[in-house]
Amino acid sequence: MTWLEASAEQSLNSWRRRGLERIPATFASAPTPEAVIDSRTMVLFSSSNYLGLAQHPRVIEAASRAGAFFGAGSGGSRLTTGTTSAHREVERVFAEFLGYPEAVLFSSGFAANTGTLQALAGPGTVIVSDERNHASIIDGCRLAKAQGAAVEVYPHRDMGALERVLDKHHDRNCLVVSDGLFSMDGTVAALPELMAICRAHEAAVMVDDAHGTGTLGASGRGIVEHFQLHNDAPDVLVATASKALGAEGAVVAGSPALTELLRQKARSYVYSTSPAPATCAAIAEALDIIAGSASPLGALRANIDHLSHRLGWKTWETPIFPIPIGGEEHAVAVSESLREQGFFVPAIRYPTVARNRAILRVTLMATHTAAHIDSLANALDGLIHS
Incomplete structure (x- = not known):
């Protein structure tokens, strides 16, 4: 048994004894x-x-048609051979669905959060995170630290605590990141208050609306629609296709400058094989169903x-x-x-x-x-x- 196997077995046994094995x-x-x-x-x-929607006939048919035309996989990263017309189209329709100028497709919500936080971080940045944020945001904060950023964590949905953190870092570039719909307790971020505080402190806002996309808002467009914040939406919005849309992957929506930065700098985008075109077609069809009269x-x-x-x-x-x-x-x-x-x-x-x-x-x-x-x-x- 190698040291690696022995270490893995010892760690696994510890998890079993503590009742943590899944x-x-x-x-x-x-x-x-x-x-x-x-x-x-x-x-x-x-x-x-x-x-x-994972079992919806229209979604399955769209994926099947794209698979037959493009093949089973994309064949490369987005910057090499992994961008097809299906990738461009799903980014366009997803951005339109969310009400943002542009969107960048990642292979997963985890990749979207870690890649975005890593790309936006730097020595002059402070990432301010809700304590109950998803593990992908937590890991993204760790990557941000490696880029020289500081990280502050505030109690769940505690807007007073958030304001105190921003007061402390008034002379630095702050990025406040929060889940939209928190995946374990089902609570929704207090986005109107959060946006008001961040705007007053000139802090940028990033929201991971993975579980809100397709479930919140009058027409399922997520937390921004839920609170009717179309005129003051988060600077960065992450929306996944792996939950209510019944597919996989995620987009990061934002300004043209932000999305171009991610295409050039987000490592989980640049160095990952892109999602299959069939996945892109499934996402686009799911969005069309949600937006239609038979939603x-x-x-x-x-x-x-x-x-x-x-x-x-x-x-x-x-x-x-x-x-x-x-x-x-x-x-x-x-x-x-x-x-x-x-x-x-x-x-x-x-x-x-x-x-x-x-x-x-x-x-x-x-x-x-x-x-x-x-x-x-x-x-x-x-x-x-x-």
Whole structure:
């Protein structure tokens, strides 16, 4: 056994002893609300395919046509042979959908966040980050530090704390970065207040709207539409295709100068093989569906209202429902009990959330039925309140 293998085995055993090991399920069918998982048919309440577009016939057909025309892969990075008319088109329609001048397509939301923060950082920059931001933003902040930037973290959605940090760094270039819809607790960033504070302090704003794209706003255009901030939108907006759009990849939307800088300097863009043209076609078709009269957004909103009513939550507006459990072992046990009843709801535990703050992260899809939701609510009530 090499030192590397020995080190990996020792680290893995430590995770197992602490109950941190994550064992993935094996899907034998596509992740629709009802799927075959480890040879059992279950109802998924854990997918980020919020609008069910991964299985939409139009999205599948668009990807198939592009695959047949362009081939299975892109064949290179965007700056070599990896840019096709499909890549240019999806960047154009995504920017238009979001209300921005331009957008740059990355292979994933993780690549978009890390690449953007690395590219924008420098010795005179301060990155100011919400404490509950996604891991990709945290890693992006680490890369920013390597570029000479300072990093400050403020308590979750605490606008007073944010203002104090900006006051402290009034003589430096500050970039405030926040999730739009926070992926673990389902809360929405206080964007109007955040924008007002940042504008008063001449700080730039970057929002990762991964889970808000397709779910927030009157027509699903995300957090900017949700708060009607079209005239004062964030300077940088990250929107992913891997959640409500049912595909993969992400765009960074912003000014022409920003997007050109990312094309030249963001390492996760420059040095990565570009997404397949079929993926680009799927994204463009999904955006067209969301913007059209047959958008599944209404069905998702109805399901959100239905589950929030069943849980006794007075107001809830996102498809992410964090069900508090507490201890890690108890959360795993409740998740297993749900699995035995035919519901797939993994337990979210440390280090994704704080110790003894484990949750069941229930997510809704537009394709869930009222019967699905009622059955889950009954099962949760029996397990949590028994």
